[in-house]
Amino acid sequence: MASGAGREPFDDLTLLQERSAGTFSTVYVAESRSEGGLARIVAVKHLKEQWDGADEVLDRTRDEARLLSRLQHKNILRVEALIQLKDRPAVVMEFVDGVDVKQLFNYLAERKRAFPPRAAYRIALSVASALDAAWNQIPYGATDPLRVVHRDIKPSNLLVNEEGELKVLDFGTARFNHEARVAHTSMMRFG
Structure with a gap:
């Protein structure tokens, strides 16, 4: 169960499987059930217990979620909610069933195959569209x-689904125009 502070669609959240783990958080595939019985699959990025109480990490997690919730683009991973799960922040995001571009590179390299130029072009176009x-x-x-600068574009932060659609992930080190968020004129950096 997750406490969503008024976010009813995420009051009943079941973590189904660990998808990946990084330094600060673990990403899970989860099922979200609403009071009306509607169920859907989501991704949940949950801050690791070791960072509980680390104010800078907590702030960065919250700021990344708030930033991404304001960006609406087909190539940017959609954030749906910021909740408390086991007394730590968790970001509920759209679930994308796919692989990152680093995995694609490795798969092709193991088979001594070149990355298809048309696929590289589509990836570059999608990334450029998201960054724009x-x-x-x-x-x-x-x-x-917002004037967001991602600052960490790399193959492992680019997720491609089976249809070839790309999502840019991990805006945790992004820099953006703070004025657009809370009426200040400074630039802010996370990370």
Whole structure:
């Protein structure tokens, strides 16, 4: 069970399987059930217990979730909620069943095959589109764009599903125009 602080769609969250683990968090595949019985699969990025009480890490997790919840683009992983799970922050995100581009590179390298130029072109186009949106998109209710600079684009932060659609992940080290978020003029860096 997750406490969603008024976010009813995530009150009943069941972690199904660990998907990946990083330094700060573990990503799970989960099932979310609403009070009306609707169920859907989501991804949950849960802060590791060892970071509980580390204010900078907690703030960065919350800021990344808040930032991503304001960015709406087909190539940026959608954040749906920031909840408390086992007394630690967890970010509920859209689930994308796919592999990262690093895994694709490794798969092809093991078979001594080149990365298909058309696929590389589609990936580059999708990443460029996502980064353009992160820089130029003006969130609803704001007057200025967030001016997000990702700062960590790499193959392992690019997820591709079976249909070839790409999502840019991990804005944890992003820098953005703080004014667009809370009416200040400074730039802020996370990470």
